[in-house]
Amino acid sequence: MSKIVVVGGGAAGLELVTRLGKSFARGNEHQVVLVEPASHHYWKPRLHEIAAGTFDDELDAVSYLQHAYCNRYQYVQASMNALNRSAKSIEIRNVNGELSTLEYDYLVMAVGAVSNDFKTEGVSEHCLFLDSALQAQQAWDRINPLLRSQGEHRISIVGAGATGVELAAELAKVSGKLARYRQDTKLTITLVEASDRVLPAGPECMSEKVAKALTKLGVQIRTDVRVSRAEQSKLVTENGEIIGADLQLWAAGIKCAPWLAELDGLETNRLNQLKVDATLRTTLDDAIFVLGDSAECPQPDGSFVPPRAQAANQAAGHLASQLKRMLKGKTIKPFVFNDGGMVIAVGHDYAVGSLLNNKLILRGRLVRNLYDTIFRLHQRILFGWGRVTALVLLKRVKGSLNPFYKHNIS
Numbered sequence: 001m002s003k004i005v006v007v008g009g010g011a012a013g014l015e016l017v018t019r020l021g022k023s024f025a026r027g028n029e030h031q032v033v034l035v036e037p038a039s040h041h042y043w044k045p046r047l048h049e050i051a052a053g054t055f056d057d058e059l060d061a062v063s064y065l066q067h068a069y070c071n072r073y074q075y076v077q078a079s080m081n082a083l084n085r086s087a088k089s090i091e092i093r094n095v096n097g098e099l100s101t102l103e104y105d106y107l108v109m110a111v112g113a114v115s116n117d118f119k120t121e122g123v124s125e126h127c128l129f130l131d132s133a134l135q136a137q138q139a140w141d142r143i144n145p146l147l148r149s150q151g152e153h154r155i156s157i158v159g160a161g162a163t164g165v166e167l168a169a170e171l172a173k174v175s176g177k178l179a180r181y182r183q184d185t186k187l188t189i190t191l192v193e194a195s196d197r198v199l200p201a202g203p204e205c206m207s208e209k210v211a212k213a214l215t216k217l218g219v220q221i222r223t224d225v226r227v228s229r230a231e232q233s234k235l236v237t238e239n240g241e242i243i244g245a246d247l248q249l250w251a252a253g254i255k256c257a258p259w260l261a262e263l264d265g266l267e268t269n270r271l272n273q274l275k276v277d278a279t280l281r282t283t284l285d286d287a288i289f290v291l292g293d294s295a296e297c298p299q300p301d302g303s304f305v306p307p308r309a310q311a312a313n314q315a316a317g318h319l320a321s322q323l324k325r326m327l328k329g330k331t332i333k334p335f336v337f338n339d340g341g342m343v344i345a346v347g348h349d350y351a352v353g354s355l356l357n358n359k360l361i362l363r364g365r366l367v368r369n370l371y372d373t374i375f376r377l378h379q380r381i382l383f384g385w386g387r388v389t390a391l392v393l394l395k396r397v398k399g400s401l402n403p404f405y406k407h408n409i410s
């Protein structure tokens with residue numbers, strides 16, 4: 001019997017333990033353990049909805065404890081601190097701060113990434129982040145009072161990638177909807193981007209369509225603006241301009257936590273991502289695999305797998321089947337990311353998508369349904385189609401009965 005320890009229950013890790021737990025359940029052949037500090041799983045591409053007060057906790061949050069019980073894996077609520085490769089063990093810290101060790105036969109690291117402040121002065125003190133559900137909730141706790149008080153309020157968002165764009169659009173939508181009930185509050189959202197267009201990692205024609213949709217929602221877009229310092233209620237740009245705001249959010253770039261660069265000699269890149277070969281195995285240790293945003297995984301064309309939800313999900317499905325092969329003594333195959341395109345939500349009823357290697361750009365309400373489908377596919381792995389169908393129906397019913405903005409309107 002082998003013990004597989006998966007660290008991090010996000011888009012990649014939770015899918016992996018679900019698949020493995022179900023597969024090994026009958027024969028009690030192998031033990032699957034998930035190490036995750038949070039009590040509930042939230043699909044990261046929806047964190048902006050928590051920050052904008054439109055997320056439905058009741059329907060879309062997953063309790064790890066309950067999920068582990070139903071899918072036959074063990075859930076340890078703790079965070080990993082350190083690795084001892086020769087002892088094949090990791091050091092973990094539980095919610096009470098107590099340290100312990102956990103042994104493994106195979107270790108899978110899937111701890112994700114966080115925003116990259118590029119060491120910009122004042123950002124960690126004066127900007128909010130959206131890297132976890134807790135941070136998204138903290139952002140909402142600051143945004144909610146602005147929506148409830150009279151006058152014009154300003155929010156600056158730095159970084160016009162998927163996170164920044166989706167957050168700006170969702171906030172603009174919430175503000176627009178609230179204006180129906182009370183006209184004395186106005187939210188002005190400024191999206192600041194260092195490159196010359198929004199969605200710099202996407203195709204140019206997609207950027208144009210997204211920028212047009214954001215402008216229509218009233219979002220002020222500032223491209224070619226590089227922030228050199230963040231201070232209390234203001235951003236200072238490289239050429240000395242001051243962008244004032246009641247609240248500042250940082251959603252630019254990604255990097256991995258610094259402790260990954262100190263994992264018992266494992267190789268990392270400048271973003272602290274762990275280097276793996278095409279089979280998702282770390283370059284220096286055959287018993288350790290890495291998935292999702294925390295991996296630098298090479299592709300046949302010389303590029304690396306992008307840090308996206310779709311890639312994390314595909315890698316989890318691939319590794320689940322390869323680990324099963326490996327445990328039967330077979331060789332494992334390389335992971336090749338199949339890019340199904342990119343869909344960006346611009347509010348809850350509109351999205352822009354790029355498909356077929358950027359040859360087809362789609363936009364509109366139907367494309368928004370496609371965006372939701374990506375999340376539903378993730379849920380399908382976690383719960384199966386029956387429960388996903390029930391969740392979709394429930395959401396429709398709740399949506400038709402409740403306001404889009406879920407909190408008390410006063």
Ligand SMILES: Cc1cc2nc3c(=O)[nH]c(=O)nc-3n(C[C@H](O)[C@H](O)[C@H](O)COP(=O)(O)OP(=O)(O)OC[C@H]3O[C@@H](n4cnc5c(N)ncnc54)[C@H](O)[C@@H]3O)c2cc1C
Nearest residue numbers: 008010011012044045079080111112292293307308309312
């Ligand atoms: C607001 C937002 C919007 C996004 N929108 C999109 C989008 O539209 N399309 C897209 O493709 N991608 C999007 N992304 C990126 C996408 O969410 C990530 O690529 C994806 O979640 C990566 O999956 P992962 O499993 O590697 O990491 P995550 O999903 O981040 O999961 C990592 C898990 O590891 C846990 N963890 C962290 N540290 C430790 C530790 N020390 N010990 C144990 N566990 C730990 C965390 O609690 C978390 O549960 C978005 C990201 C954000 C933040």
